[in-house]
Amino acid sequence: MTTGPGRPRRGEHELLPVTGGVPRADPHFTGREAALERIHDFLGSRPGARFLISGGNGVGKSRIAAEYAYRHAREYDLIWWIPAATDIETHRAYLRLAEHLGLPVSYEHVPRTVQSVRRELSERADLGSWLLVFDDVVDAQALASEYFPHSGGHIIVTSRHHRWLPRGQGGQRFDGQVVPRLTTAESLSLLRRICPERLEPPGDGERLAELLEHLPLALSQVGAFLRESAMPTGDFLDLFEERYDAMLWQMGAEDDHTAPLRVAWSIQAEHMLEGADERERETGRVALELVRLCAFFAPLPLSRGLFHRTDGAVLDRALEYMRRHDLAFFDDRNDAFQLHELFQSVVRDSLTMAERVHHRNLAHLVLADNAPEGPTDPAHRAAYLSLYTHVKASHAWTSRDPRVRAMVLNVVDFLTEVGNYSDATSLLGQAVNVWLDDPSMLLHARLRRNKIRRIHGEYVTALEEARSIHAEQVERAGPDSDETLEALRAVAISLSGLARFQEAGQLFRDILEQRRERHSAADRRTLEAAHDYGQALQEQGRFEEALAMDQSTLAGRRALLGPDDVQTLRTGLSLGLNLILLGRLDEARKQLTECMERFETAAEPDSPHALQGMLFLSVAHRRLGDPERALELANRALVRYRRKHPSTVRQVLYCRVIRMVSLVRAGSLDEALREVDDLMPPLDERYPAEHPFPAAARLSMGIVLRAAGRHTEALERDQEGLERLLRIYGPGSFSTLPAALNVATDLHRLGRFREAGDLEAMTEADCRHRLPADHPILLTARRNHLVSRHAGGEDVSEEWDRLRAEFAERFGGEHPGTVSMSSFTRQDCDVFPVAPL
Structure with a gap:
């Protein structure tokens, strides 16, 4: 057999491959030998093979894929596990893979990172043989076209759907198998591994497997329960049958497949509150509450640190209880655990309406308590990707708690910062529809949505909406409140976008004067208004006045926020730009160079403001007669912009126009002419x-x-x-x-x-x-x-x-x-x- 194009099997003496995110091996895995052999034979028979493992929820598709990865690890140089239930999870896995491959990692434009990984896996021979496992896929055809490398390597897909067999879209070849529930022999083998002493008298094991409908998830949990419980197996079976018959009367046909797990959980949940002493009862109670709480998070690994407010010793005992009863998968390498999605659904459905509301609200508060400060800080991007998944899964926008709503807005700020405007808009739409009881939070949600309209260049719509928001705010809180001024600022920014600079400048001046009246000159809000007005003066061509305003604002922001804060640096860039426009080029170069050094120190070298500063510095060097340095800076900026955005968004167009002149100055006329031909249509469209x-x-x-x-x-x-x-x-x-x-x-x-x-x-x-x-x-x-x-x-x-x-x-x-x-x-x-x- 070969494991890739012309690649022999790795020897037993060789190092194991790099594995990313593969779940831990299941010590109770049993059966499925025919499925594992079929996967192995198919993947080994051809390069670029793709295999689909499909079947119902809880039948063990992911376990089979993980078992295959462990059994055949020595045949690969790289194995990467990619959760694929949502784009967010898939993107996180690809970002980690890009980092491992030494590729640029861009949270601002993840699709570009995905494409870079696809090319790398397809074209880099030194990577050796690789296996990607896409777990819990909703649409395999769409996944293949957007995420699969074009050639080389092996791919396993797990999905509840099997309509893509035997061939996928775009020439992507699929073989596959619909995984049935376990056979009686396989079910008994699994139970013997978990609870061998609880299968007497003869026939109890077969009866138990039959009642649990040979569902691996249910067998594992019930087997662990029987192993840890004093309840006789026969008593459990009798109680199970009694409750099963009663439950079927209450369930619809579409829920029949969850009935065995629902009944089993109802019995387990009751016994978690029993115990020989108070310590055992407390442990069971905390474990039960933890399971119910975690049922409202997304089906992702949950860090133990998420529950830092719980007493550490009590939490340790509760987690150990969940481990012994097989209620979650544990990843000890990352100190995390995860509930199965089907089990989460069963737990939620077992609660009364009041209990659901309580635990959902508690989940929201846990998320808010763990949300990092600074949603636009690059250091927090991985955390916010996970947080957004949990916000969606738990419907956090439905919370009435202001801490949770503030967290939702932080998630929106993160999504906006990384350029995920569609998800940000969708989340804001949910918030705007629900937050009618809180005018202040509603205002901030609407203003964020207005900002995204402006980012998309929809200035006419944004102006109309901003004026409406401002009028409502004046009626609610008067013309001089801070929030009313925030709404007026949105009006002014929209006017600037429409090149109505005189009107915008007057509004910015009015806002500044009112901020000065309401707050001190050194207040953060006053300094923001001063920065805005300085830019308005610049837009009107009043560069001397703009320079004086920026110098004053920069001094104020340095004193209040420090020299490395992004808001301080934004004003520093504006000051440098004014110096360029006034022809004070040496001063401009010095000012902009200092700003760029501080961006690097603050780990913000790829932020939008840093990239804009790089372009300003490029122009300063060009005008000072150093076209090579100017082009170098413009090229660096363009590469970084293109990691975040397509070539025709406003930021990239701005960069390309500046770079185009530097190309001419540096002698690259042909490339500059190509830009002339390519730039006009998107400029006039945008x-x-x-x-x-x-x-x-x-x-x-x-x-x-x-x-x-x-x-x-x-x-x-x-x-x-x-x-x-x-x-x-x-x-x-x-x-x-x-x-x-x-x-x-x-x-x-x-x-x-x-x-x-x-x-x-x-x-x-x-x-x-x-x-x-x-x-x-x-x-x-x-x-x-x-x-x-x-x-x-x-x-x-x-x-x-x-x-x-x-x-x-x-x-x-x-x-x-x-x-x-x-x-x-x-x-x-x-x-x-x-x-x-």
Whole structure:
């Protein structure tokens, strides 16, 4: 036999494979030899084989898969267990596998990580032979198309469904077997392993197996109960039959398959409250409560630490009781345990309505008590993935407890941070429908949903919704309450997204003034409002005012939050951006470099703010004449953005536009031209026509097209960009100045010298009016105008030499802009899109 393409069986002397998440071996496993042999024969007969183990709930599908993994471990180099009941569980397993394989792990864009793992397993020969086990699959065809590696290795799937036999979708080959319940002989073998002394007189074992309908889960639990209990087997059988007949009258046909486990549990639960002494009774009572509580969590491994508020010694005894009675699977390596999903369902159904409400609420409080602080902190992402699964399973949004509702909002913040907007929106929808009794929590849920609309670029809808929320909040709490101001902030942000910067700026100013009246200048909320207003000033092109505001806000945030807090660093980035726009490039580089170093120290190098800062720093290096360093930074940012997002979301488009100009400066013209062709459709799809970013992007495309000698196309892009910016900001505004200069350059290259000179003369005058004498845009305006005058026959040699000296003093003699002044050559005005994403 071979275990993979051309790979021989591993020798007995070789090391065991890396195994990830495989459940512990079941010491009571018995039977199923024919199924194990069939799996082995099929997987070994062909590379890339896939085998489906299907059957009803509780028949032991997962046990068979785990047993196969242990028996044939030496035939593989890697075995990885992937819980697949939900996408969340599958994603967690893939993230761990990616980490093991040395691949980038991105919680922000898990599908990209999944695809990286698929490629790695398909293409990397040095990984050797591998086995993936997808456990508890709902839709094997969908799973195959989204998660299976394209070739190589072996895959086992367990599922309650068998409609995919014998062939899966897309050429994925499945063989498989529907696993029946145990035979009488197998049932007796299992019971003999668990409770050999309780099968007398002859016939009791057969009777017990028949009553439990040969269901392995029920046999294991009842066998363990009989082993630990003083109840005679015959008495148990008589009581079981009596209750079974009574239960069938109460159950629907669809529940018949759970009847044996339900009856057995009803007997076990009663006996858990009995004991020889108070200590035993307490242990049984705590174990019973623990089982009932855990029935409301997701069917995932539960850490012992989750129940840290329970007395440690009592908890230890209760867990040992559950282990002896086979009520859970225990993972001692990770100090965790897990209830079977079918058993959880049976336990929940055994409770009265009042008991269900009590235990569900208790489960919610346990989750809230264990939720980490900082849902956007990368260190807590694995914990929040598990937490979200439990929130969904327990319907935590139905809780009335404010601690639980705050936890739900934290989960939403986590999902939003990692880009899982659909699940975040779904969870918010549930909360909004239920939290009508708590206007404050309802407001925060609605504002989070509004934020996701803005992230998706739905600014018109977001603005309408935000105004409605704000109006309701004014009516409820008045115009000056903190929560009313939060709603007004959502209105202002939506206006910014629609490029209505004057209206947004006025609202941000109003919010800041009201925050100052209600709180001190050093209050967190006041500083947030100051940061927002600084960005509004920046959006309006009022960079000196924006810089002053950012400097004040940065000092306040450093004092209150510390220099490494993400909010402090956000203001530091904004300050660095203002320095770039004001032409203070050395200061900008120093400021942005410090911010990026602090992001690295704070373990936030891949956060959205850190990546934006990397792009700001790239532009600073580009303008300082270091195109190679600028491109290196832009490339790093793009790689990290693409781990999180597809290529056409706003953040990645922003990165690609900035990188495109760096490609030209670094001599990679062909790649830059490909970006010009690819960027226009998603830009116009993602942004409204009145938004400044697609206008600025057109100017960047003009730089690329000019470098390629395509001057007519460059003029078309630059004129369109200039016209849009004039409509947004008005004539003479800062954002229109580089656009006008680049249009003039296009005209000059096309031989339209008079038009170019007239436009440059007017733009130079605007630059002198708005900018300091050494601002790079003003220097470029003077330079290009001199070139046009020279082309018109004027002698401008002395002026040119003086300007060249100014360039050398401003940028240094080695700067490309200075070096290129050895002759009368024009210079592109480097465009930097500063509009909000």
